[in-house]
Every structure is written in C-alpha cells, then in structure tokens.
Amino acid sequence: MSAESEAMLDDDGFIEERFIGQASREGAAESSVLRTVREGLRAAPALRQGLGLTVLFALLGATGRVVIPVLVQQTIDSGISGDSTGQNRSEGLDVSRISVLCGIAIVWLLIAGISQRTAVWRLGRRSETALLDIRTRLFSRIHRIGIEDHNDEKRGALVARVTSDVETLSQFFSWGALSFLLSGSLMSIVAVVMLVYNWLLALVVFVVAAPLVVVLRQVQIRLVEAYERTRAANAELLATTAELVTGADTIRAYDAGREFTRRAKLAARRKAHDQVRASFMGSLLFPSGEVFGVFAIGAIVVIGWQIGPSSGLSAGALIGFVFLTYRFLEPVAELSEVIDQTQTAVAGLRRVLGVLSIPETPPPTSDPIALPAGPLDICFDHVCFSYRPRRGEGESSGPAVDDVELCIPHGTSVALVGSTGSGKTTLGRLLARFIDPSEGMITLAGVPLTRVANDELRKRLVVVPQEPFLFEGTIADNVRFGRPNATEVDIERAFVDLDLETWLSGLEAGVATRVGPRGSRLSAGERQLVALVRAAIVDPDILVLDEATSSVDAVTEVGLQRALDRLATGRTIVAIAHRLSTAERADRVLVMNDARLIQDGAHAELVSQDGEYRDLYDAWRRSTDSNAGQ
Numbered sequence: 001m002s003a004e005s006e007a008m009l010d011d012d013g014f015i016e017e018r019f020i021g022q023a024s025r026e027g028a029a030e031s032s033v034l035r036t037v038r039e040g041l042r043a044a045p046a047l048r049q050g051l052g053l054t055v056l057f058a059l060l061g062a063t064g065r066v067v068i069p070v071l072v073q074q075t076i077d078s079g080i081s082g083d084s085t086g087q088n089r090s091e092g093l094d095v096s097r098i099s100v101l102c103g104i105a106i107v108w109l110l111i112a113g114i115s116q117r118t119a120v121w122r123l124g125r126r127s128e129t130a131l132l133d134i135r136t137r138l139f140s141r142i143h144r145i146g147i148e149d150h151n152d153e154k155r156g157a158l159v160a161r162v163t164s165d166v167e168t169l170s171q172f173f174s175w176g177a178l179s180f181l182l183s184g185s186l187m188s189i190v191a192v193v194m195l196v197y198n199w200l201l202a203l204v205v206f207v208v209a210a211p212l213v214v215v216l217r218q219v220q221i222r223l224v225e226a227y228e229r230t231r232a233a234n235a236e237l238l239a240t241t242a243e244l245v246t247g248a249d250t251i252r253a254y255d256a257g258r259e260f261t262r263r264a265k266l267a268a269r270r271k272a273h274d275q276v277r278a279s280f281m282g283s284l285l286f287p288s289g290e291v292f293g294v295f296a297i298g299a300i301v302v303i304g305w306q307i308g309p310s311s312g313l314s315a316g317a318l319i320g321f322v323f324l325t326y327r328f329l330e331p332v333a334e335l336s337e338v339i340d341q342t343q344t345a346v347a348g349l350r351r352v353l354g355v356l357s358i359p360e361t362p363p364p365t366s367d368p369i370a371l372p373a374g375p376l377d378i379c380f381d382h383v384c385f386s387y388r389p390r391r392g393e394g395e396s397s398g399p400a401v402d403d404v405e406l407c408i409p410h411g412t413s414v415a416l417v418g419s420t421g422s423g424k425t426t427l428g429r430l431l432a433r434f435i436d437p438s439e440g441m442i443t444l445a446g447v448p449l450t451r452v453a454n455d456e457l458r459k460r461l462v463v464v465p466q467e468p469f470l471f472e473g474t475i476a477d478n479v480r481f482g483r484p485n486a487t488e489v490d491i492e493r494a495f496v497d498l499d500l501e502t503w504l505s506g507l508e509a510g511v512a513t514r515v516g517p518r519g520s521r522l523s524a525g526e527r528q529l530v531a532l533v534r535a536a537i538v539d540p541d542i543l544v545l546d547e548a549t550s551s552v553d554a555v556t557e558v559g560l561q562r563a564l565d566r567l568a569t570g571r572t573i574v575a576i577a578h579r580l581s582t583a584e585r586a587d588r589v590l591v592m593n594d595a596r597l598i599q600d601g602a603h604a605e606l607v608s609q610d611g612e613y614r615d616l617y618d619a620w621r622r623s624t625d626s627n628a629g630q
Helices: 003-008 022-030 033-043 051-079 095-142 147-152 155-197 199-246 248-253 257-283 288-307 315-356 424-431 454-460 475-480 488-497 501-505 524-536 554-568 581-585 603-607 612-629
Strands: 378-385 401-408 413-417 439-444 461-464 542-546 572-576 588-593 596-601
Touching (some): 033 315, 051 095, 095 155, 095 315, 155 199, 155 315, 199 248, 199 257, 199 315, 248 257, 288 315, 401 596, 413 424, 424 588, 461 524, 475 524, 488 501, 524 554, 554 572, 588 603, 588 612, 596 612
Parallel strands (some): 461 542
Antiparallel strands (some): 378 439, 588 596
C-alpha cells in the first residue's frame, strides 16, 4: 500500500476526500441533473413513449386528493345554514344536498383511483422495459468497446455499471420516480385549485414555501457530488473485491492475503465514509418540509382571519384552504426524502451513460462486402497503429506497429516472434480486427478487413488467446460456444480429429466434465486443449494463436503441438510465438522489433544469418538447455 493511501486511513477510519478520483468530481460539476435526465430519456425510448398519457392519468388521479377539501368547503358553505351565532345549525342541515355532494365525491374518487393505478402501472411497465433495454445495451457496448477502453477501466468497475448502477435506477423507478409522478401531479392540481379559491392566500403559501426550493437546490448541488463519490467508491470496492476473489490462488501462493485484505478494508471504509456523508446531508432535508408547513399554515390563518368574509372568503373556503395547504405541502416533504435517492440514481445514470457514450472500437461495418468462398490470402499494406496514452500518462510512447507490409498466402503457417513490446501481439490484434490500423489497410482475399461483416469474420477467422476463458459449465458447453448447434457427437468427433481422444477418455465424465469457474478445475494446458477444439469446431480458414503454448509444460506442449498440426491442415496459421519451438515448425517466421517488421523468412534461413532472430533463438536455446540441466 502506498504512503498516500496509508495517510488517508487513520485510527478512526477517516478517509480524505482527495482520495476520490478528480475526474469523478469534475464530471459531477460539469453535468447538471437535468442534462443527465434528458440524456437518460434519449437513451431509454421505452420510457419516453406514452409519457404524456401517463402524466395525464397521474394528474387525473391527483384530483382525487382535492375532493375532500372541496367537499368540506361545499358542505359548510352550502349544505349547512343557520344564524351567525352558530345556534340551531342542525335545523339548517341540507341532507339531500350533502348526499349529492358525497355521491359525486365517491364517483370522482373511484375515477381518480383508477386513473392513478393506471399511471402507476404504465410507469412501472415502461420503466422496467427501459431498464431491460439499458442493461441489454450495456452488455452489448461493454463487449464492443475497444481494448484500450477496457484497459482504462477496472473490470470490477464495468461490472458495477451493469449491476449496482443499474440497480440504483431500478430502485429509483420503484419509489422515487413514482413519488415524483404522483406528488408532482398532486402539487400541480392543488396549486390550481388554491388559486381558484383565493389567489391571495395561494400566493402567501407559495411565497412562504419558496425558500424551501432554494434550500433543496443548494443541498442538491452538494448531494450530486457526494453521491457521485459514493458511486465511484462503490465501483472501487467491487473492483478490489473482484481481484481478491479471482486472484485467490496467486494471493495464497505469495502469502499476500494481509496486503490485499488491507486494500479491501481501505476501499470498504472509503465507501462507508462517503455513504455516511451523503446520508447525513440527505437527512438535513427531511424536517425542512415540516418547518415550512408550520409557517405556511400560520400565515394562512392569520391573513384569512384579517381579510374575513368582506373579501368573499367564507368560513368553508378558509377551512378548505387549510386542507389544501396540507395537501400541497405533503408532497414537498415526501419529495425532500426522495431527493437523496434521486441523486444516487442520477449518479448511477451518469456512469451508465458514460459507458454507452464510449464509441464501438473498431466501429461496426456499415456496408459489408462478402468474403469469397475460396482461399483467403492476407495482405498488410503499410499498416501503422499507435495506442492512445492511458489516463494520466500524457503523450503516447510511439507506434506499436510501424509501416508493416507483407502478404501471407492461404495455407501458410506463420510464426510472429519478437521481444516483449516489439509489436507482435498488436499485429495479431489488427489481423483479428480487435483494433483498426491508424494508417494503411489489411485485406483478406482482396477485401478490406474493415468492410467484412463481424459475424462472417468470426466464422472465417478465429483467435485462440494466450489465456483462454472457459465459462462455468461442461467441456461440451464451452466447445459448443464456438458452434451453438453442435451435438455431442460433433464435439467428440472434433476431439478425435485433433488426436485428443486419449486425453478426453481420461476425464471422469468426458465432454460432460465440469470445468469450474473460469476453467479452474482444468490445468492451463487442458484449458488450451478445450480452446483449440472450440476453435476447430468453427472450421475457420484462418487461425490466430496468441502464444498458445507459452504457459504449459513440455508434455502438454507435445499434445498441443500435435493438435495444432492437425488443425493447421488446409488453414492459415498465424502463431504469436513465445517459445521458438513453434517458429522452428512454421513455414515462415516474421520477426518484429521496435514496432517494425525487420526479418521475414524460413527458420533455417533466418537462424543462419546474423540478426535479431538468431539472437532470440540462441537466447531461447540457452534458456532451454539450462532448464533441462537442472
């Protein structure tokens, strides 16, 4: 743990605010709540559709809350008559009129109740549809954003966007948005009725309650920042926890549990500190509505008593107005309680929109060209590529691939070699179209790679990464991931075709063997074998192997190489080679150094010449001989 982090965690668990990312604070300051809400509505068309009708039903439903005050006023003013001293009031009771008024009120309450339930149902249905759409778009966008964007974000932070940040939106729609819809409608309807009753008293209520809006606005500005920090701290906690869990084997092997526990503890305390601070600020809002309500009612009674019946304000109207004032202020108090949840939702929405705003890299092909059915020759035409600098690292360090020009005929086995950082992995990513060249062009059978539809490219070109990812389930499930309609017979035949039936038969359940989370029940070499079969069952024309044998033992490498030899038949193989035994067996060796292609030829040819490849090969042989002698 850094000295800075240590300084931020004292005995009381207090964490300095400056530990929070500066970018998060700047984002909260630059983007207003209304702007975020507007962007959210644009991102969720299901929520916009029929919103006006939903609001109309809510307004109609809100009229039910003003029926009782109006009924009280009408009953006092027109349903009861008597002398001014209040004597013999029962003698002037107009039962029939009061009965009619009550009947009208009951009917209207039923209509308003049905309208309100309809508004709630429509909002709930639309919001869940919108959240489903947002989750789906997040899933799609996270898998389509560039490698550089993934590198800039911790994986746990991206998971938080889809899980906890969207969950805050779900919680908001289940209560906060509903409260805004119903309470906002009620306040609008009550305000209109109050103005009809007595505009002077209505203005008194509005003026007395106006400072409440200012108070809420000032606290809201601070709540936005506080909850933005809370969401950032939550993402950091998820990322730290994900590392702690997924890296359990490595942590245990190096006895680093205490260090990682301290990191997790720091992240948890930061999250708790920010959450408590935000909740405390939110709690200041709760009594504000009650305080301003007392002032408003007092002002109405005093002014109503002073202006009296001479202004046309009857006793029933004053009593009804008091009821209306309570109806007007009740939503204000409730909305003040919802505001802190609203800030959490807005912070989560802003982070979700941040992911959705990341452009797809590489961009999807808008006007695809079909690849020919025959052989696919690969050509690099003066290809250049530079990674953008990571956040906070200033300018880029230079090109990762610089002016590479070569052609690979169909059916050729090619080994890409070079020291770490030479550009060989980037060249493989460019061929797989995980990234697009900054300059130049890559073609397959004369078709620009950028014009090939993604679904067709993934059937004709398959990548086996250095550390293949296996999903929870069986071996068959993971192989079928390459071809969803493959049967168990097809899968077993694929193992036989790659000469892996002996290994498969040694497993307890064959293709039904469960691989565990991320393939943890299999060794690194066994995971590679499954990945090769998964690639083989797709039957691609081009196979890109990203150092497929770099992390396996010598015995497993023999099995892998045998499978690769069979898999290479009739296909183009581009192997990013760490062990130069792969280069020895390749038809052609491409040597990268400092982002440039500096050598191109057969292994025997290159090893007999002075140059980078001979130096790499001699160093590898010495390392191999040294390991064999131990």
